[in-house]
Amino acid sequence: MKIFSTNVNPVFPLRFEFRKIVRRMPFEKNPHDAAVTKISYSDGLLALVLSSSGEQYINNRYVIMDSSTGEQRGYYAPSRETSNIDVCFSRKEGFTFIHNIDGKLALINAPLR
Numbered sequence: 001m002k003i004f005s006t007n008v009n010p011v012f013p014l015r016f017e018f019r020k021i022v023r024r025m026p027f028e029k030n031p032h033d034a035a036v037t038k039i040s041y042s043d044g045l046l047a048l049v050l051s052s053s054g055e056q057y058i059n060n061r062y063v064i065m066d067s068s069t070g071e072q073r074g075y076y077a078p079s080r081e082t083s084n085i086d087v088c089f090s091r092k093e094g095f096t097f098i099h100n101i102d103g104k105l106a107l108i109n110a111p112l113r
Contacts, residue, residue, distance in 0.1 A: 045065070
């Protein structure tokens with residue numbers, strides 16, 4: 001199964017290899033000018049990365065949805081401690097970010113609440 005998104009509407013369709021849309025899942029984009037730049041799946045949860053441009057940097061926000069029902073399970077914003085560069089997502093571990101601490105790269109785990 002392939003998952004793709006469109007930035008025209010705050011809805012992303014799920015599709016199979018033969019390009020048949022199986023289901024559309026609406027979600028609320030916040031901020032409204034954000035674009036879906038990454039989608040991760042783990043054990044029934046979808047993590048959507050919403051990116052928008054800030055004054056100096058790209059700002060990421062994270063929407064967690066149930067892949068079966070489309071119910072929004074959480075909305076997250078990275079902190080100074082985690083940075084803005086997500087590496088991976090897992091239902092069990094949450095998000096993993098890479099962060100520069102005193103010139104060394106560190107992996108920071110941010111569990112889901």
